Amino acid sequence: MKGKELLINTIRGEETSRTPWVPFVGVHGGYLIGTTADLYLQSSELMIQGLSKAVELYQPDGLPVCFDLQIEAEALGCRLNWSPDNPPAVVTHPLAEGVALKTLKIPGPKDGRIPMVMETAREMRKKFPELGLYGLVTGPFTLALHLLGTDIFMKMFEDPEGIRELLTFTAEVTSTMAGYYLDAGCDIIAMVDPMTSQIGPEQFKEFIHEPASSVFNFIRKSGALSSFFVCGHAQQNIEVMSQTGPDNVSIDENIPLDFVREVCKKYDISFGGNLQLTMVLLMGSEEDCMQHAWECITTADSPRFILAPGCDLPMKTPPENIRAITRLVNDPYQQEVIQALGKTSSKPELLNLDDYGNIDKVIVDIITLDSESCAPCQYMVEAVKQVAPHFEGIVEWREHSIKDFEGITFMSSLFVKNIPTICIDGKITFVSKIPPKNELIRAIQKRINEKLKSRLRIKPGEILLAGESGEELTELKRKTELALAELGTKLDVRIETGEEFRQNLGVADTPAWISVKYRIRSEGRQPTIEVIKEWIKDLL
Amino acid sequence: MDKRSPVVKVPFFLVTGFLGSGKTTLLTELIRRYSQHYRIAVVQNEFAPGHVDGQMLREVGKPFQLMEINNGSVFCACLLSDFIDRLDAFLKEARPDVIFLEATGLADPVSLGEILQSPQVFDHIYLAGSWCIVDARNFFPMVDQVFQIRHQVSIADLIWINKTDLISEIEPIEKRLRELNPYASILSTRFGNTTQIELENHFFNVWDKIPVNEPVSKVKRPAVGACVVRSNYYFDRQKVTDFIHQEAAHLYRMKGFIKISPDLTLAIQTVNRDVEIREWPNHESGTEVIALGPDLIPAQFSKKFLSLKQVKSSYEQNS
Known part of the structure; x- marks a missing residue:
């Protein structure tokens, strides 16, 4: 099970085979096809290309059609400032500049960029019928902030009626946009309202409950599924958000997933999030990303969890980081590896392996998860086992399972990153793939030749x-x-x-x-006692 | 012995505060007074509502470097990658002695601090401090309305209560600020009236013991590193206490809030070897710690710190 079916089942709480994975590709799609954010977000053709590339690279279960919270605001007269690396920013607020609320009209299907975005949705639907398509709509509060500016916070205090009226209007806009997306073939409507993180639950109930509930009611009546997206410090509002009737709540890294799980369980809804955008996805390594994704999956610990970043992926997120998460999600074996590595809470003391392999024999180390339970590891160990006798005692092999602390120490000391890996005399030689017999023999022979050469260079006795x-x-x-x-x-x-x-x-x-016979075993450094013992054994 | 030559890093200050609190006025004042001695750079949101972009700063008529950013009023984590690239280019070109970022009222100061750890800019700048400007007139009720106002206050090193001439009593504001932040220095001021001494005390505080009359660019500064750690896990009280005491010995400063359980947060501060830890009931977000020290490597510091977390993020465990 994958794609749309997996997502829908997860949201509905029906049986699933794994955690669904939804990388929120917005302007990052532009990066994938080498274009700028401003061009990307104004061209259906480019968005389709970028999203198609994301489907190819990330094998997602779902994708948003367009991650831009300024579409509705633009159609309502807010001026945008375009950037090559980011979604545009709203820079004017009509209601703060004398425009009356009653003169604003609900945007029609041909206003602003709406037709372009819906065209993208329709094409994506045709091209990827199995993909879960998210239609992202700006939530009533964030849209109201776009229209009125930050004065909204003061006005909530000074003119609550006026603000309620504004939010009734913006909620209508949100529902209308949701309708457009559903007509274009989207499966899930995500109402994104990050600015609600700024207010407390009392204000949320007073101002946001009604308009948000009206949007989710509309989506439900249309027979579609909904999600309430929030980012920022919104922990205090998860409960009141859940009470507005979404089918899913999606959060960012600021909120603990297990907290959200418990609240969502109470309201029988699904939840998603909360991969860290900056420190992990943007700045971390592939390994960091896998470990963090696994931490999210295990912390969420629920069949109703959707793995996703906390927000739109930063434009220049390294694609290999997102691909690493795809591998983790789809491959139970990768999960086992990450799990085994994650068990060591403390970093192992690295061994000094500078002199490793400096004996007559060739040492082949196989770093595995565990050759008894992991098939690729087993094949790799078998491959070495078969080849070793060809060298009549010259080759010695050892398996290091990372389920033991010794294995992890060894792995870290040799800077091995993937499992299984073959090292010959301490040098990483085959990563993840099982080498054909001939290749393995060649690699070992090469090492023997190197050793012979170096022996010729040693001082005569x-x-x-x-x-x-x-x-x-x-x-x-x-x-x-x-x-x-x-x-x-x-x-x-x-x-x-x-x-x-x-x-x-x-x-x-x-x-x-x-x-x-004189043989220089080390120069200019103090070898460890363990290493000296190996050299001594060589003399016996 | 470390043979590396000391890296000259530029101190980076966050100037936070809600709309209309007086951030630009403060920066104008700093430029007016110090631009003769230092290359001052300001990062400002070009289109933040209510701001007259860089115009107000330019009107001072003194030299300074301006980097305008255009992320509108929503400056959240997802919009920060572009900022790193632009900041990097700006640093190379402007070569400032000090940078002030005028953050919008809704900006998350911790996210901003985090991005300064990007390898692209880490060797050139460090998060030297966070100053929060509070508008005395609108402090109530806005502080209770908007989360980010409370958050910006809670992580500030220095809080300026501005426009005090427009209100009758300042004590309720100070009391509320103290509830949000136990350690920050609090100054009451109208910027026009700030004494030279007050401003200088804080302006130079970061370069501990650097003589005021000596241009910063001529003084050899240590390779300061700053690290911001954020987590929504709960931490082991004993372990973090030991950690703080250990680390305090070789850090300049460390401060922040550490969640021990849903109902218990520790507010911590270390200045050189002096450690203060107290139970703090009022912190609304998760664990947030900022450390500043010589040759501090963020990845190592955060790894060490995060290893002190309790086994599970454990909403369950504690409920």
Whole structure:
């Protein structure tokens, strides 16, 4: 189950197979196709291209047709200031400039950018019949703020009747827009009213309850589903928002998801959110995004949860961050990996692996979730197991499961980011994909060759001749020098005659011919005791 | 020993306050008095309602750098990525000694602080402080009407009560401000009447101990780092208390609010090694902490801080 069906089932509280995923692509769609926000939001053709690209890249279950809370305001006479990187900003407020409320007309289907946006919705409906399409309408309070400016807060105190009248009008505009979107084929109407986060629950009940309820009633009567979107510090209002009758409440990072879940449970509605926009999606890494998305899913801990950012994606959000979340949502195995990594609350002390692999053998490490329960990990371990015997004892392999702390420490120390991964002598070699046998053999052989080369570079050893001084040693020295000459090589030949020396070396009888091999294992740093032990074992 | 040469970072002040409170007047005053000595830059919302864009500032007739932004009255997290790019370009071009951002009345100061941690600008600026201007005439009832007024007051280092000549008593305002913010310095003023000393005390406060008469650009400043952490999790009281004491030893300042349970918030402040922690019933949003210290790396600080959270975000756990 996916797309529209998954979303609708989640909102209705029916059975689903996984958490639905709705990345709110607004002007970010413009970024995906290399255009600016102002051009994007004024062209149906560009929006369709951007949204189609988002469908291709992010495999979402749902997308908003257009994330721009200025469409209604513009159609009602607010002047906009366009920006290449953001949705436009309302810069004039007609009601604060002498325009009378009664002269304002509900925008018709041909006013402002409304026809262009509805054209986008219709085309998207045709092109992606399985995609959940959100029609975003500006909520009554935010639209009233656009029309009147920030004076609205003072007027709520000074002229409550006037404000109620204004909100009745803006709610009608909101419902009318919702109707246009539904006619164009949208499945869910999201009423976005971020400015309600500025007021308390008492004021909300006094001013917003009626108009918001009228919008949700209209949507319900039209046979569609609705969502109440808010952003900012709106925790105090979740309860009163739920009482206006939406099918879903969607929030941003300022509100704890489990709090919202409990309130929504009480009103038997679904909820969504609350991926962090700036610190995680925009500035974080792919791994941060996956971990954070998983945290949202597990904190929400509900079949009625929709995973979504807290608001419109910032235009230049790195697409790979959003794709990472898509992978997480669709792949239970990725979820297991993130879960395992998330269990370590403290950062492991990194091992010093500078000298790792500096022994004669080639060490192949496989970092896995757990080869017994994870199929890709199992295949990767099998691949190494099959290849290792080809190298007759030269290759040693080890599995490190990140379900153990040791595995996580090892993974972090080698800077491994994906699971499963093969490292050869501490170097990340195969990430996520299971290497074909030949490729794996080649990679190991390459490492063996490297080691051989480096061995050729090491300082030659020397020869030690131990015994009683006299003829037997002279003879041994002569033969050794002859051998060296015939080999065309030069090595120091030292003679040791002391009893103590012989005993130290464990020479039982003389003359004894001893080879001494020098090998620089580390330079300019202090190796750890563990590493020194490995080198010692190599000598035994 | 750290061999890196000290990075000269520019202090960045947020000037918050509701519409008409006198933010532009304060900035005008700062430019008038200090633009001879410092390259002052102002980031201003070109189209904020009621503002006469940069015109009022320009009329002072003194040199300063102006960056106009145009995000209208709604300056929320989703509109900030563009701001980072523009700020970055502006910093390179204007090379100011100090920046003031005149935030709109509805701007979330914590979100603004967060974006200064963007790698693009982090090496060039740091969040030095947040000043909140309060309009004495309209403080009541607006403070109870609009969440962001309370929020801006709660995270400010310095609160100026302006237009005090237009009201009869100031005590109720001070009392309410104290309920929202236990630690901020509160000044009552009409900006025209602010004494030189008052303004300078606060203007220079951030560069602790830098002589007032020495231009900032000629003084070697430490590589100050600022970090803003926000979370809607609850935190372990013992662990955060230990953490605050530990961190205070090597930070210049740390302040904010830490949620321990739905009913309990700690208001904290450290100045050098002095630590103050008290229970605070009046904080409306989640955990918000701002730290300022030499070579502070935000990612490391927030990771450490967030590891102190309780196991679950635990609305359930506490209810």
